[in-house]
Amino acid sequence: MKYTFKKCIVFIISLFLTSFLTFTAFEVIPGDSALSALGMDASKEHLEEYRKAMGLDKSLPIRYINWLKGAIKGDFGYSSSYQMQMKVSTLIKNRLIVTLWLAILSFLIIVLVSIPLGILSARKKNGILDDLITLVTQIFMSVPSFFLAMIITLIFGITLKWFRPGDYISPEDNFGGFLRFMMYPAIAVAIPKIAMMVKFLRSSLLREMELDYVRTAKSKGMTKISILFGHILKNALIPVITFLAMVLADILAGAILVEQVFNLPGLGRLLVTSIANRDYAVVHVIVLYIASLVIIINFIVDLIYQWIDPRVRRD
Amino acid sequence: MNKNEILLSIEDLSIGFSKGGKMNTVLDHISLEVKKGEILGIVGESGSGKTMTALAVMGLLPESAKILSGGIDFLGNELLTMGEKEHRRLRGKEISMVFQENMSSFNPLLTIGAQVEEMLRLHSKYTKEEYKALTIKALREVGLSKPHEIYHQYPHQLSGGMRQRAMIAMAMVAGPKLVIADEPTTALDPTIQSKILQLLKKMNDKYGMSIILISHDLRVIQSICSRTIVMKDGRIVESGMTNELFTNPCNQYTKELVAAVPMLNKEYKNTYKVDRDSHPILTIQNLNVFYSEKAIGLLGKKSRKQVIRDISILVNEGETLGIVGESGSGKSTLAKAIVGLNKEIEGVIKINDFTAISNDGSVSKPQMVFQDPYGSLNPSKKIGWILEEPLKLQSNLGKKERVARVNEMIEQVGMTTKYLERYPFQLSGGQRQRVAIAVALIVNPKLVILDEPVSSLDTTIQAQILEMLKELQRKYKLTYVFISHDLNVIYQICNRVCVINQGEIVEMKEA
Known part of the structure; x- marks a missing residue:
């Protein structure tokens, strides 16, 4: 418990550190936010006034604390792309919902498809089924997800007409329709990851099967299937969890190209347009979001490890 | 119980692995019997087929193994031809096994209790409380x-x-008629070895299972x-009552085996005389060695563990200190x-080498x-490069x-220059140690400094390696510090023995 408590403190400190570093980084980047907000022909007095009003004349630590005060309440300022009329938090919130749903759906597909396939492949090692799974995963691993997105659009959108390509349905209008539409990009995101997961899980399972404790279980008179589910699987999942966490962080950060192909208003596209428009307030929050995501996921993975593996527990 | 009743009989068993179209025989027409309640020993080097015999009885042979001839009879059941399902019912319940690797043979994620109990659950029907x-x-x-505590602990x-x-408990909990213990004490310290053997004997006396x-x-x-x-x-070269076999070995190989056991044969003692007035080559004074343990998290404190406490040793030129x-x-x-591989030390380590400055490198x-x-x-x-x-x-x-030196050295350790072109994995354990x-x-x-140089052999x-070390010592006037957990090995080669426990010298004596 003491260990977990320490981990929590370290976790909070790293979040603060991340926020401070990203804040400083965006302060260091050349460019004048007053100038970009008011336009090139703003007068000197106007600029001074704006800086004063926005607290830009204060020193870096004070500005950070001011920013932090707002950030904790969910206020990240205004977006310059929308002439300071749109709150960054509102902008991000709408996009985040899309990205989160995409991530949740594709993560579920990844887990639900790859774990059974990996187990099947390892159980039928070197059989026809295993060879087939290996071949298919090999192919899908080398296909980029945006290309899959195009193929899916072509087959299910244009030929089969199961959905209307590019016709994004927002969750407020029709949640069921939204989910149905999101399935297709989720599949495009999931397939290459599934291929990697199957390969990874298969080799992890096969490695475990060679170990001494499996021989012990056999000598007890257990059936192959109960050894697999009773002993091997949990051990084999330990390295897989780290891999899954990396996958999750990756898809939560937004799949820019897939969003582009399906015309989804997700975080990835927002990041790209904000960078192009030098909308630093938005870019800052997205960078902070991605960095925090990695920290949070690592923290959760740590907790899961402790729960699964008694050797990691330290009290 | 009738002591002469046969429990297990292996007849004319041959097992091989096909490798590149050729059959590589690992068991060559083995026949043996195990009587009810007896403890049968199988002795031999690694690769002699001992473990393969055990795995054949358990039905745990690797899939690539081919049975070439013979059969295994266990109380009227032919083990080699019986179905997997029936064989599984015998495993654990009638025949169980104790393995050498006491750490890796347990599932690291399950408690000892769960793993022992699993054996019971597989072969009997009780309530949850009764199982526990x-x-x-x-x-x-x-x-x-x-x-009660160990039940909830992890391996x-x-x-x-x-x-x-715990592994013995697991093997015996379902009340088997035969327990196969494969090198059950090899991974353990000598003092614990004998206790484990006594335990096996006790279980045999009490429950009458064969081992x-x-x-x-x-x-x-x-x-x-x-x-x-x-x-x-892969062959049985000799068999008989243990005492008789080892006092009167008939087979050449058995003779060699018996001769290699140090306690049975005193001739092997190191007779190399140390010069009484030789100089100390290694002086250790009040040595303390520490290990830093990794700090936990960002805020954790680094802790320091003392491993060596205030040790002083003097090693004279030409002697062997155990x-x-x-x-x-x-x-x-x-x-x-x-x-010099450990930097966290306090105290003095002085090495005096009077021939340090010489022209021969x-x-x-x-x-x-x-x-x-x-x-x-x-x-x-390749070995040549390594040398x-x-x-x-x-x-x-x-x-x-350099090449001349390498050629000379490989012959000094009893090998030929043809080994210089080989890779380590192409050599046997003994050759690698050479x-x-x-x-x-x-x-x-x-x-x-020799750190357990023969323990894995x-x-x-x-015996061959120890003999070679003695010869090299004579030839090159070497000083050895010989570390081992095995007193018998120590007595074979050392002039003086220093016993350490928990980082302190507890005894220092002439061998």
Whole structure:
């Protein structure tokens, strides 16, 4: 418990550190936010006034604390792309919902498809089924997800007409329709990851099967299937969890190209347009979001490890 | 119980592996019988087929193994032809096995209790409470003093001896008629070894199950087996009552085995005389060695663990000092400190080498030979390269001189120059250890630290390596610090013995 408590403190400190570093980084980047907000022909007095009003004349630590005060309440300022009329938090919130749903759906597909396939492949090692799974995963691993997105659009959108390509349905209008539409990009995101997961899980399972404790279980008179589910699987999942966490962080950060192909208003596209428009307030929050995501996921993975593996527990 | 009733009989069993179209026979027409209630010993080197015999009885042979002839009869059941389902019912319930690797043979993620109890659940029907009670009873029976606590503990939380006891509990909990113990004590310290053997004997006396005890170590076999079978290269070379077999061996190989056991034969003692007025070559004064433990998280405090406490040793030129102690006593830490591999030390380590400055490229640094010759030789390099490397680093000899030196050295350790073109994995364990010794000696050191150099080798090979070390010592006037957990090995080679326990010297005496 003491260990977990320490981990929590370290976790909070790293979040603060991340926020401070990203804040400083965006302060260091050349460019004048007053100038970009008011336009090139703003007068000197106007600029001074704006800086004063926005607290830009204060020193870096004070500005950070001011920013932090707002950030904790969910206020990240205004977006310059929308002439300071749109709150960054509102902008991000709408996009985040899309990205989160995409991530949740594709993560579920990844887990639900790859774990059974990996187990099947390892159980039928070197059989026809295993060879087939290996071949298919090999192919899908080398296909980029945006290309899959195009193929899916072509087959299910244009030929089969199961959905209307590019016709994004927002969750407020029709949640069921939204989910149905999101399935297709989720599949495009999931397939290459599934291929990697199957390969990874298969080799992890096969490695475990060679170990001494499996021989012990056999000598007890257990059936192959109960050894697999009773002993091997949990051990084999330990390295897989780290891999899954990396996958999750990756898809939560937004799949820019897939969003582009399906015309989804997700975080990835927002990041790209904000960078192009030098909308630093938005870019800052997205960078902070991605960095925090990695920290949070690592923290959760740590907790899961402790729960699964008694050797990691330290009290 | 009728003591002469046959429980298991193996008849004319041959097993092979096909490798590149050729059949590689690992068991060659083996026939043996196990009577009810007896303890049968099977002794032989690694690769002699002992373990393969055990796996055949358990039905755990690798899939690539082919049965070429013969059969195994267990109480009227033919094990080799019976279906997997019936065989599974026998496993654990009628025949169970105790393995050598007491750590890796347990699932690291499950408690000891769960794993022992699983055996019961597979073969009997009780309530949940009864399962637990029976498991705890079994744990207590194998001499685990706090069975309730151990029930909830994980394998890594127990010591090696405790794990081996738990494994015996697991093998016996379902009341089998035959227990196969494959090198059950090899991974353990000598003091614990004998306790585990006594435990096996006790269980045999109490429950009358037969035991097949497999070991490479004659002393283990001798201590509890009534009858013994000697195997070599997949064949049974001799069998008979244990005492008779070892006092009057008929077969040449059995004779060699018996001769290699140090306690049975005093001739092997080191007779190399140390010059009374020789100089000290290694002086250790008030040595303390520490290990820093990794801090937990960002805020954790670094802790320092003391491994060696206030040790003072004087080693004279030309002598062999033995350092003996159980695992964890600090032996290896001491060795690493002497050769400078451990930096966190307090105290004095002085190495006086009077021939340090010489023209033949000799160095004053002590050299070290490790226990695991496989792990300490670079697997991707040929032996010739491995031998030459220290010369490149520590001498200014030319290419020709280096090659001449390598050729000379490989012959000094009893091998030929044709081995220089091979890779470490192409050599046997004994040959690898010879190479490791050659690597240490090639730079002409005066002081050599040997850390368990023969522990991973078979008894007959052990004797050969020790003999070679003595010869090299005479020839090159070497000083050895010889570390081992095995007193018998120590007595064979050392002039003086220093016993350490928990980082302190508890005894120092002439061998």
